[in-house]
Amino acid sequence: GAVVSQHPSRVICKSGTSVKIECRSLDFQATTMFWYRQFPKQSLMLMATSNEGSKATYEQGVEKDKFLINHASLTLSTLTVTSAHPEDSSFYICSYKGRATNEQFFGPGTRLTVL
Amino acid sequence: AQSVTQLDSHVSVSEGTPVLLRCNYSSSYSPSLFWYVQHPNKGLQLLLKYTSAATLVKGINGFEAEFKKSETSFHLTKPSAHMSDAAEYFCVVSPMNTGFQKLVFGTGTRLLVSP
Numbered sequence: 001g002a003v004v005s006q007h008p009s010r011v012i013c014k015s016g017t018s019v020k021i022e023c024r025s026l027d028f029q030a031t032t033m034f035w036y037r038q039f040p041k042q043s044l045m046l047m048a049t050s051n052e053g054s055k056a057t058y059e060q061g062v063e064k065d066k067f068l069i070n071h072a073s074l075t076l077s078t079l080t081v082t083s084a085h086p087e088d089s090s091f092y093i094c095s096y097k098g099r100a101t102n103e104q105f106f107g108p109g110t111r112l113t114v115l
Numbered sequence: 116a117q118s119v120t121q122l123d124s125h126v127s128v129s130e131g132t133p134v135l136l137r138c139n140y141s142s143s144y145s146p147s148l149f150w151y152v153q154h155p156n157k158g159l160q161l162l163l164k165y166t167s168a169a170t171l172v173k174g175i176n177g178f179e180a181e182f183k184k185s186e187t188s189f190h191l192t193k194p195s196a197h198m199s200d201a202a203e204y205f206c207v208v209s210p211m212n213t214g215f216q217k218l219v220f221g222t223g224t225r226l227l228v229s230p
Contacts, residue, residue, distance in 0.1 A: 004158060032216065043220040104218060106159035
């Protein structure tokens with residue numbers, strides 16, 4: 001199956017700083033990408049959906065000015081958590097959907113801890 | 116509205132015994148259904164998917180699931196558990212009216228396999 005990487009795998013930052021998480025599709029062109037958040041012992045919750053070259057569509061309750069998503073190319077998307085607070089500590093997971101499939105391919109996730 | 120209910124948060128089995136992970140779904144439209152597995156520090160991996168073809172779906176690693184519309188269920192089974200099957204399993208529904216883009220995750224079932 002398709003390979004998706006995320007960087008970094010783990011990040012610890014101070015409250016008030018911004019953190020950027022990269023998501024790359026390594027062996028296919030991803031037209032649509034998704035960012036999820038997973039709190040401990042909970043399920044994945046979709047944060048936003050974006051198509052290459054377009055602005056992201058955010059789910060209800062997700063602040064677009066706080067979680068900046070850039071999907072500039074078919075292989076790279078970034079999520080920037082701005083002015084991070086301890087309540088933003090979570091596991092962030094990206095996924096890509098290819099052109100001709102209903103399947104999403106997931107990255108390994110990034111664990112963010114905000115002190 | 117679409118939702119998924121995973122009836123068990125934890126399932127414990129002995130190696131070599133059958134596995135049953137239960138899932139019930141609710142969807143206003145004909146859904147696609149998926150089972151994903153999440154191992155620690157690894158990305159979600161697709162086990163199998165139902166997309167309105169055969170109701171009995173075979174997946175990887177010996178897993179299979181049966182779509183039962185009358186019961187709105189999509190339980191995951193495996194005849195004989197292996198130690199490497201210990202992981203978190205998510206049942207996922209993707210309704211047709213979203214172009215099968217949106218994934219709605221269940222809360223997950225942690226499978227524990229003892230020797």
